[in-house]
Amino acid sequence: MLSCLSVFWHATAMAALPLLSQTQTQEPAAASPALTPAALADLLDNPEARQALIDQLRAQAAGDKPAAGGTAPARTASSQAPPAEPAEPTLLERMTDGVQRFLTGVAADMGQGVDDMRALASGRSLRLDSGTAGAALLPLALAAAVTLVAFLLLRMIAMRIYTRIDHWVAELGCDAAASPARGAPASMRVLARRAGAIVGALAIDVVVVMLAVMAGGAAALWGTPGRGALDALAAVFLQAFVAVEIVKVLIRTVFAVRHPHLRLLPMSDELARYWCGWLLRIAAMAGYGTLLVGPVMAATLSPALGRLATMLIMLAVYIYAVRVIWQNRRAVRERLDRRAAGAATFMGSRLRFLSRVWHVLGIGYFTILLVVSQVDPTNALPFMARATAQTLLVIGVGSLLILLLNTVLAKPIRLSDDLRRRLPLLEARVNAYVPATLKGVGWIIRIVIVLLILDAWQAFDLSRWLASDAGAAAIKVVLNIVIVLLIATLAWTVIASIIEHRLSQSEERGMPSARERTLLALFRNAALIVIVTMTLMVLLSQIGIDVGPLIAGAGVVGLAIGFGAQKLVQDIITGVFIQLENGMNENDVVQVAGVFGTVEKMTIRSVGIRTLDGGYHLVPFSSVDVVANHMRDFSYHLGEYTIAHRESIDDAIEHLRAAFAELMTDSVLGPEILEEMTVAGVTAVNDKGVTIRILIKTTPGMQWAVQRGYNRLLKKHFDAAGIELPYPHTVVYFGQDKRGYAPPANVALQTERVDEGENARAAGHTRRRLKPEAAGEDSAEVLGNELEAREEPDADPARTS
Numbered sequence: 001m002l003s004c005l006s007v008f009w010h011a012t013a014m015a016a017l018p019l020l021s022q023t024q025t026q027e028p029a030a031a032s033p034a035l036t037p038a039a040l041a042d043l044l045d046n047p048e049a050r051q052a053l054i055d056q057l058r059a060q061a062a063g064d065k066p067a068a069g070g071t072a073p074a075r076t077a078s079s080q081a082p083p084a085e086p087a088e089p090t091l092l093e094r095m096t097d098g099v100q101r102f103l104t105g106v107a108a109d110m111g112q113g114v115d116d117m118r119a120l121a122s123g124r125s126l127r128l129d130s131g132t133a134g135a136a137l138l139p140l141a142l143a144a145a146v147t148l149v150a151f152l153l154l155r156m157i158a159m160r161i162y163t164r165i166d167h168w169v170a171e172l173g174c175d176a177a178a179s180p181a182r183g184a185p186a187s188m189r190v191l192a193r194r195a196g197a198i199v200g201a202l203a204i205d206v207v208v209v210m211l212a213v214m215a216g217g218a219a220a221l222w223g224t225p226g227r228g229a230l231d232a233l234a235a236v237f238l239q240a241f242v243a244v245e246i247v248k249v250l251i252r253t254v255f256a257v258r259h260p261h262l263r264l265l266p267m268s269d270e271l272a273r274y275w276c277g278w279l280l281r282i283a284a285m286a287g288y289g290t291l292l293v294g295p296v297m298a299a300t301l302s303p304a305l306g307r308l309a310t311m312l313i314m315l316a317v318y319i320y321a322v323r324v325i326w327q328n329r330r331a332v333r334e335r336l337d338r339r340a341a342g343a344a345t346f347m348g349s350r351l352r353f354l355s356r357v358w359h360v361l362g363i364g365y366f367t368i369l370l371v372v373s374q375v376d377p378t379n380a381l382p383f384m385a386r387a388t389a390q391t392l393l394v395i396g397v398g399s400l401l402i403l404l405l406n407t408v409l410a411k412p413i414r415l416s417d418d419l420r421r422r423l424p425l426l427e428a429r430v431n432a433y434v435p436a437t438l439k440g441v442g443w444i445i446r447i448v449i450v451l452l453i454l455d456a457w458q459a460f461d462l463s464r465w466l467a468s469d470a471g472a473a474a475i476k477v478v479l480n481i482v483i484v485l486l487i488a489t490l491a492w493t494v495i496a497s498i499i500e501h502r503l504s505q506s507e508e509r510g511m512p513s514a515r516e517r518t519l520l521a522l523f524r525n526a527a528l529i530v531i532v533t534m535t536l537m538v539l540l541s542q543i544g545i546d547v548g549p550l551i552a553g554a555g556v557v558g559l560a561i562g563f564g565a566q567k568l569v570q571d572i573i574t575g576v577f578i579q580l581e582n583g584m585n586e587n588d589v590v591q592v593a594g595v596f597g598t599v600e601k602m603t604i605r606s607v608g609i610r611t612l613d614g615g616y617h618l619v620p621f622s623s624v625d626v627v628a629n630h631m632r633d634f635s636y637h638l639g640e641y642t643i644a645h646r647e648s649i650d651d652a653i654e655h656l657r658a659a660f661a662e663l664m665t666d667s668v669l670g671p672e673i674l675e676e677m678t679v680a681g682v683t684a685v686n687d688k689g690v691t692i693r694i695l696i697k698t699t700p701g702m703q704w705a706v707q708r709g710y711n712r713l714l715k716k717h718f719d720a721a722g723i724e725l726p727y728p729h730t731v732v733y734f735g736q737d738k739r740g741y742a743p744p745a746n747v748a749l750q751t752e753r754v755d756e757g758e759n760a761r762a763a764g765h766t767r768r769r770l771k772p773e774a775a776g777e778d779s780a781e782v783l784g785n786e787l788e789a790r791e792e793p794d795a796d797p798a799r800t801s
Contacts, residue, residue, distance in 0.1 A: 139231035147216025166259035244287035289313030329359035390456035398449040574621040591628035635703035637696040644724035659713040672702040689726040720770030
């Protein structure tokens, strides 16, 4: 608030300063033909003026002196070889030079001021004697009196108009509050009319100031001797009056002490009265002190006294401003904190930050104003006005851009239903980029704001830096970095979305297999590593770092790691090729490196197998030479059944087929059999018996369940038919002596039994009647976990949902 109002005053003062400079420049020029002895003594007494006069006379003498032959060698040389432009002084050099000139000038002004005060005390006149002082100050006094009287009269008339406007806005606000049915349109109408009323009041106040200045200027012209031109001192007063009163107009517009409905900032009447009075006093003291008191004293008394008076006035303004700011630092902080608690997040954070540093900013601003006004009094006010205006404009525009960016990017990005169905995680990933993008753009905007503020206060020449090679190179690097990051982000988004599309469940493909999940996860990680590595390398090269040694060093380190981790590299490479060739998947029954069991987990480096005894075996792929997968496409139950030599092979095959026919009626195992049973024939005739081989083709993984079910039914059929499954045969030798006689054998004869004919049961066999399976009776007792393993993907709710 303080900086905003100060910039208004400086902007108006900047407009009045050129006129003042012209007046002060024209006055010595007009007076130089009739330079009085007192003025010449003052000129020679000032060290700076005396040195400037000496330099000017020497330069004029050197320029007017012709060379031999009527030519000017210096000019000819200068035209042939133009002098090199001096180097631009740095900020430190300019500050040092300014401080040095300021201290030298203050010392000279103090010495000259003491002498001038002594001369005044002794009754001597400095610039204007008693006879001419009245005539010189008469236009100034007349202009001031007429201007102030006209201003007061016009202000009294304008106050009545302001009161009517304030009542009109208040009545309009009450009508809108009394008719809630018209809601939003009424509120917009109230805001529009209130804004028009404020602008109208501001225009009336400005017109009052201009009319008062016109009246004072007319009086000054009437009172000026000759009545042909405006008196210089009267012009100084009018310029100061315009500058100060315009600033006061803006201050009164912001606070509107007597008309609360025309007030820009929401605050109480007491608070508005306090800050308005303080700012009006600051504006009057600083404006009239620097634009009126100093120039008038310099013109009527002496330049030294004018500069000393300006310095003392600015010092008093500085002390007064710092005192008020320091006394109100806690109250303003508490008020801003309360306002931040009820504001939005964006404004709340900035209000909280401002509440903690506002007093530091205010004191710093007035400190810079004091220093600049003394170091470079001619350009102090234009510089402060321009710097303050640019600072406030940059901060306002930057805050507005950040607010708009937050508003736009805070809304989640919505993709089409078809795109969300095909790429389910794309929307979440794109929305995840929003905070990072917002933060990056916000930091870029903040950096630009800081650079523009430094440029406003001449701490950094932004335009010169942008035109230089270093600035162009920096902008090029920033643009290249942004482009590289955008390309890397786009590439990663596309690759990750495609992989996630393959990993997601769809009606056409169903759930991906373990092999697909492993390979796609591998490709995603590899793509991420490649993109990140290449992006880092390109970014390092863009900021000027030579990546050649880094690449060479990475190659050496990678070679060393490769030699030290050969088994790990072999594990990964073998695992990649095994999974590319679809050697095994999760839940497959395999035999790998001598381990037979079910695959529970597969990574890029190893496979985890659960054996029948419950043991978990972790087998690295580097030790895998052969993969025997028993669940690929189809399986076979290979059965070899041995019968006694006395049995009929054809009868045995008939019962083998009968057992298979009964197995096909089973509701659980029957659907798992793909083809009719194949009887391969007799594969062995040996001392144990006759071996018959059969083949039953089944679905993958069901060969063991079919084997158990078929063996059960076959045993039932063989028992019913009395087909002997032979015991091991043994040859007994009793031995004999040398004469060829064998010892008698103690043989027990079998007791007589019922003659069973050719269908006698084998020794140790129990004959049972064949009982066909009842309808609906399944062979569930012969099943292991084969069906569970096959149905596990469909039984998972997460996969079927």
